[in-house]
């Protein structure tokens with residue numbers, strides 16, 4: 001079918017136009033394909049506006065109720081899949097208004113009194129993000145619960161801790177998992193913070209300057225569960241910092257998930273063999289029959305890039321815009337929708353991966369026997385028992401490590417004679433700090449990795465987060 005190169009003049013804003021839009025103009029201008037996702041918020045906002053217009057006497061009770069019923073019917077039509085979205089009507093606001101006119105006639109036009117699409121879209125978008133904040137918070141909490149439950153099985157599971165990806169000091173796997181519980185806890189608190197700042201109502205700001213009608217912005221704000229109306233009409237229609245803040249916290253949360261994914265990917269390799277991901281979250285290779293690829297975790301890692309890009313997109317869209325509204329701001333929705341969908345999927349996927357994850361506790365333990373991982377414990381022993389400054393202790397311990405390295409044995413296998421050849425003050429109670437179990441058990445400072453601490457930390461985490 002040949003697409004007409006021009007469409008009819010808009011019945012909603014076309015009064016001063018004699019010619020319709022070019023087809024390509026329509027293509028660049030329309031947003032209905034994506035902003036239809038705002039339908040519920042759009043109708044909710046319209047109903048609150050209508051209730052207020054009735055209350056202050058701008059709309060009669062009768063007309064107002066006809067409008068409210070029409071809006072309910074449209075909501076029902078959309079939710080039951082019967083509503084036909086029309087590209088010629090640009091966006092969700094005009095699609096709803098036009099259907100309202102079909103349903104109830106000219107009175108529909110009264111709904112736009114004391115309102116503009118500029119304050120309308122800003123309101124819809126805030127409401128949509130607010131809902132998403134709540135949803136993301138819930139799935140994040142579920143992931144935290146999964147991590148805490150897993151940690152409880154691994155309070156005593158010893159593994160190497162790494163810095164620079166080099167063997168550093170022994171830790172417990174439970175402690176490792178709780179690190180992510182903390183990060184996700186901060187992600188949740190960022191969500192709560194963003195929600196507080198976002199929770200002001202733009203509706204009633206009009207196109208940019210407010211309105212000459214005696215509206216009650218507090219009433220609308222309250223009905224929509226906002227804390228208050230936005231204090232400045234220009235700000236209300238022209239800033240998208242709430243969307244930027246939301247994208248920022250999504251990006252940060254995605255980076256957390258990406259790093260967790262990265263450790264798991266590394267640990268599934270034959271070289272590490274610390275963990276096994278279930279069949280449900282891995283794939284095989286079409287050529288190499290032995291393979292079990294951690295695709296799900298790799299995609300979580302990769303999708304963080306997409307989300308970071310979306311934050312960047314909106315920052316760039318916004319950075320040069322003069323006050324107040326510009327159509328550039330229609331480009332705010334796709335990055336936010338996509339980032340939200342992506343993060344939700346990543347969180348749910350990570351929850352499944354962790355639920356199913358089996359841990360090779362023996363391999364974790366076994367790998368702590370290499371890499372002189374308890375060297376710091378020897379240095380600490382010198383400080384405690386011989387009462388020398390840590391710097392000197394570090395130096396002597398370095399010599400001990402070198403001796404073990406030359407003899408191709410680990411620290412636990414050195415004899416007292418070996419050790420005394422480096423420093424004659426060493427006594428045989430040094431052996432009590434050489435095992436990895438002793439090492440983790442000794443890390444009892446607040447926030448440390450000892451099983452005692454982890455047990456208490458699990459209890460605290462349940463109280464703080466679940």
Ligand code: ARG
Nearest residue numbers: 031091117118121325329330
């Ligand atoms: N679809 C538009 C958007 O998303 C709605 C606001 C249109 N306002 C205007 N002045 N053209 O931004």
